[in-house]
Amino acid sequence: MLKYILKRLLLVFVVVLGVTVVTFSAMHLAPGDPAEMIAVARYGEDLTQEEIEWVRATEGLDAPVYIQYLGWLEHVLRLDLGKSLITYEDVLGEILTRIPATLVLAISSLILSLLIALPAGIISAIRKNTIVDNACMTGALLGVSMPNFWLGLLLIWLFALSLGLLPSFGYGSIKHLILPTITLGPSMSAITTRPTRSSMLDVLNQDYIVTAKAKGLDERTILLKHALKNAMLPVITFVGLQLGFLLGGAVIVETIFAWPGIGRLLVDSIYARDFALIQGCVLFIAVIFALANLAVDVLYAYLDPRIRYEKK
Amino acid sequence: MTLLRIEDLRVYFNARGRIVKANDGVDLEIEETEILGLIGETGCGKSILGRAIMGLLSENVEIGGRIIYKGENLLELCEARMRQIRGKEIGMMLQNPSTSLNPVLTVGEQIAEVYRYHEGVGKEEAKKKAADMLKLVGMDPKRMDEYPHQFSGGMKQRVMIAIGLALNPRILIADEPTTGLDSSMKKQILDLMSGLIKSRDVSMLLITHDLEVAKGVCNRIAVMYAGELLEIAPAEKLLSEPKHPYTQDLLDSLPRMGLNPIPGESPSLSSPPAGCRFHPRCRCRSDKCSEKHPDMIGIEAETYVRCFLYKNDKSKG
Known part of the structure; x- marks a missing residue:
């Protein structure tokens, strides 16, 4: 390993x-x-x-x-x-001061996105071609088609301007985190729901699932133990890419909500034509992407013993 | 004593408007401690029969008839009761050991979970029992923490046997247990299976397309064609004096007998030929065969055949 x-x-x-x-x-x-x-x-x-x-x-x-x-x-x-x-x-110092903000937003929206995508994908697969499935898939389609900047502005209008419940921009408290997270999380979950569903469907048709059923195991054990680990393999690739994207700074959302993260820094430096800063940001984002991919590879190996023992 | 009785089993699939009659009026009994071979060409519905007994058919299927086990009709049982029967009363081994084991779980765990789930024993106890099971099928229990891809095909099939027999079921359904194995390995696996089954008083339904496989181990053989049974007889009798022309042709097609293929193709299960389903390929057909559908009749002791060439022997049937 x-x-x-x-x-x-x-x-x-x-x-x-x-x-x-x-x-x-x-x-x-x-x-x-x-x-x-x-x-x-x-x-x-x-x-x-x-x-x-x-x-x-x-x-x-x-x-x-x-x-x-x-x-x-x-x-x-x-x-x-x-x-x-x-x-x-x-x-480098400038970039490092921006990391906490980006990290907080990345983790909160990734967690929210997985909390939506995994159950939705799995339920759609189990209840294939039912109302539940169609509802999840329609939701996913809407989520994918809705641009972040538009959703973000809508949320600001509703929760900040009309209802006055949440701050429309800024950083520092949980309240500030809510709107950017709701903008990013669900739209990313829309991307992951579909591969989760198709991967789960594929796995549920495998012979080893029939073997598990023939053992007399209940549906819960079959799903969570026998199917899920296999079904997660392709999904992890998507999640890893999203994590890379988020850690590199969700440029649009950070800009809309004036979130002091890497993405915002990149946009500001482009406006200012600050070439050294642009170069630093791009390099940093690229390294983060490469590391996120490394994390995916390691997770893959952890989940799939066939990779772990390759050429041993 | 009859352990499991299948009565007029009908399994119809709805495939885009066409009704596929995978099993159409199957009557079959599995006796205590017998090895019953179910022989037929690919696609004749024999695997479907195995899955129907286990209650493992997909949901877009219509099932009729009865499958009686210990006084209960398995087709009417609720899912929770059926789960208690699967594995514990009736075990099953699937066709292809390479795809039938979960690639991300250790082989030890795949056996041990059966004990934890059905017998409620602890982790250590289940592991110990799984190790014993591996020993029983001739494997080194030290390898129980390895994953399926680290084993050869024959080894994986041994693991499948261990899973199928783990809870000491009354019946083991083995669906093509020798697929993908070379002939020396075939023999080993079959000997291992029949040995274990006899020593543990288990009955086995051996589903195979390979008469050679059935020959050595089966007590009785049932021949299936296009969703229905054409002949049931004690194994030796069926192999030495086959009654149905299809069985005769099947024996003739063995390499040992000169490798004579049966002309034509198996009919589609959605529109089988009228009359006897085998008549378009039959050497002995008469006009009657294309018009009337023959019934299964008893012609000698324990010998049943579905063919107009034979007369019902009332005293034996």
């Missing part, structure tokens, strides 16, 4: 290395001169060519691209993501 995790970890490292290449080249592939962009961000539009050249020299932008990359990579490996071009704040 340990060997398996180490192997996956090595793979994560390779992926992250690839991501650094992409992130770094993005700055150079973007239209416009990076030196000019930095200069504009710092000193405003009114610039002479000399000033731009001065920025180019001090930022090391006149060296060949691969030298620049290696220099940047060296810093990144030492966990130095540079300083914000605008505020001169440490980029």
Whole structure:
């Protein structure tokens, strides 16, 4: 098992290395001169060519691209993501202060989404083609089709403006957490309900379920012990992707509710054209995604002994 | 003594408007401590019969007739009572051991849970009993914490036998227990099964398409074709003097007998031929065969056949 995790970890490292290449080249592939962009961000539009050249020299932008990359990579490996071009704040420090907010929202909405999706998917599978099934599937379709920004605004209008029950934006208390969670959780559950249902249906048709029935076990044992663990395997992939997405900051929802998380930071840095901060955020989100995938792989191996003992 | 009696069993599936008559008027008895072979081509409804006894058919099915076990009609029992019978009174082994064991549970657990559930024994006790069961089927109990994919096909089938016999049921339904095994392994598994069954006074319904499999172990054999039984006879008699033309052809098609295939294909169960269901493929057919449906008649002691070639022997039937 340990060997398996180490192997996956090595793979994560390779992926992250690839991501650094992409992130770094993005700055150079973007239209416009990076030196000019930095200069504009710092000193405003009114610039002479000399000033731009001065920025180019001090930022090391006149060296060949691969030298620049290696220099940047060296810093990144030492966990130095540079300083914000605008505020001169440490980029990594800036990101770290945003993590708690993102983490809280991610965990609460993931839990809410699973609390809805798993029971709904399982019940739909057991009561296939009944009213319950149709209701769950219609709900899932609605949830998938409803855009987050629209649902978020509706909720603000209803609970904050009309009823005045909950704050419409901000961070700091449970009350602040409710609306963003209700915006994210159910819509994500809509995505997971469908694969849960189809995976459960598939598993319930397997021979080993008939064996379990032939043993005289009751429906509860068959479902929870014999079917669920098998049915969860494909679902975990979806949940892992969602977790990665959430931990990287739910950009739209964080923006609507002025939630001080990673997603909000990314959007703000894009508005401010703060390239160092954008680069840091993108890199951070990519690493989180890779780690979420690693978590999925490990969970897979935990649930499925066939993977655990591969090439033992 | 008759242990289980099937009377006029009819299992009809509704498949997109067409009625598939998987079992159409089956009468069969399983005697105490006998091994009864149920022989037929793929798709003749023999596995359905096994599942009907266990009450494990899907819900879009219409079942008629009666299945009497210890004075109760299994078809009328509630699900809770049926659960007490499954595993404990009537055990079942499915066709393919590779897909019939749960891939994410250890083999030990798959046996042990039966004891915990039916006998209410503790974890340790159940584990000990599962280990004994593994020993009984010739496996190393040390391997009980391993998962199904770590075992060979023959080993997995041994585990299936252990599960099927765990609670010492009165009847074991074995559906194609030798599928996917090579011939030396087939023999081993069959010997193991028949040995265990005899030593524990269990009756077995051995469902198979393979006459060679039935030959060595069965006391009686029933031949099924297109959802109904065509012949029932003691095994030796059926193999040495088969009565029904279909049984005769089936024996002729064995590799040992020259591998002569029966011409034509098994009929569809949704629109079986009128008259005798086998008549389009029969060597001995007469006009009567396509018009009238023959009844099952007793022609000698313990020998029944559904064919116009034979006359009812009132004294024996």
